[in-house]
Amino acid sequence: MSKYLGSTLLFLCLGLLFQTADAQVLVKRQLTKMGSLFDITVVARDSIQADQHIQNAANEIERIENLISEWRPHTQIAQVNQYAGISPVQVDKEVFELTRRAIQYSQLTDGAFDISIAALDKVWVFDGSMEELPSDDAIRNSVQYVGYQYIALDSVNTTIFLEKKGMKIGFGSIGKGYAADKGRELLQSLGIQGGIINASGDLSTWGAQPGRQLWKVGVRNPFKPHKMIKVLKLGYGSVATSGSYEKFAELHGKRYAHIINPITGWPSTGLTSVTVSGQSAEFANFLSTSIMVLGNKKGKKLLKNFADYKAIIVKDK
Known part of the structure; x- marks a missing residue:
């Protein structure tokens, strides 16, 4: 859900192109994928190699979008939605497993x-x-067609069936985090020693900057945009943020976040932002979204189940 909060995380790495004595360069490129801005940063031996691998990552993100986008009519998820209440749809194992994890x-x-x-x-x-x-x-x-209990999975035939006509599934909450994780996985497999895949705030890092400095990601204060709450230092890691301060409704003196409780149909209240760090951007975004909905007390209780993940929680004023 951090697609709504691309400005929450501030990179503190060095420039768009930086060359060190050991002939490594850091190259950063921005492109639009999955309806959002992606910043892809790689450490390579030269800018030609870096550009090639940035394109490899872009192709991987495009591949994922062509599997799970609910807006592109040819994708497997779009077909699952089209046949809601009618029949199961066979999908690739990758799509099946992502859906299984979401459930x-x-x-x-x-x-x-x-x-x-x-x-x-x-x-x-x-x-x-x-x-x-x-x-x-x-x-x-508004929530009459919402309910994960009505998503039926057949692991033998790798099919997904939405049992109610009118149901839809979509991966706006974890899809970009998943793409960031997969982009990192691909570039690591190609021998790139360090980089960042940043999907509008859902990001995955690995390795280090030239000079072996860890990646630095600043978490901005939502009430003081020019100040940071904390600077995270990452090697192999991920960060995701969900929040309400850029997109909300204020009615009768109360702020209602754009993040909706799927059970009640009411927007989340009480928290302004949640930034979660850990190994996977997909999982971090699941946690940040869920904590926003659950609130401070229940959200912290959920987080305690996952010792490898940490959260920075900012309450409403």
Whole structure:
């Protein structure tokens, strides 16, 4: 869900092109994929090699988008949604396993995380135009097609079946984190010793900068954008942020985040941002999204189950 918070994390690495005495260069390129800006940074022997591998990472991200995008009509996930309530759809094992993990995330959070929220009826508007709360009936009806319990998986035939007509699944919450992880995995397999795949704030790092310095990622203060709460130093790691301070509705003196509780249809309240760091961007984003929905107390209880992941939680003022 950090697609909404691309400005939350601030890179402190050195420039777009930096060459050291041992003939390593650091090259950074920006491109648009999955409806968001990706920054891809690699450490290579020269800029030609770096550009080649940045393109390799871009191709991998494009490959993933062509599997899981709910907006591109030819993708396997789009077909799953098209046949909701009609028949199962066979998918690649990669898509099947990503969906299986997403269902596990739902089970871990008792539904606070749910990829079937893609079918949510949009009764909330977060562009500043809302003046009144939606009616209770409208909110209740908005989640009628949401429910991970109705996503049926057949591991023998690798099929996905949405049991209710009108259901949809989508990976806006963890898809870019997954792409960042897969981009890192690919470039490591090609021998790139260090880099960052940053998917608008869902990022995966490995190795180090030229000169063997760890990657530095600053977590900005949502109430003081020019200040940082903390600087994270990463080798092999990932960071993801979810939050409300860039996209929200303020009604009757209360702030409602764009992050919706899949069970109730109400926006999350109480937390302004959650930044999670650990090994996987996909998993970190699952946690950051879930903690936003669960709130501070329940969110910290969830986090305690995963000792390798840490969170920076900022409460509403």
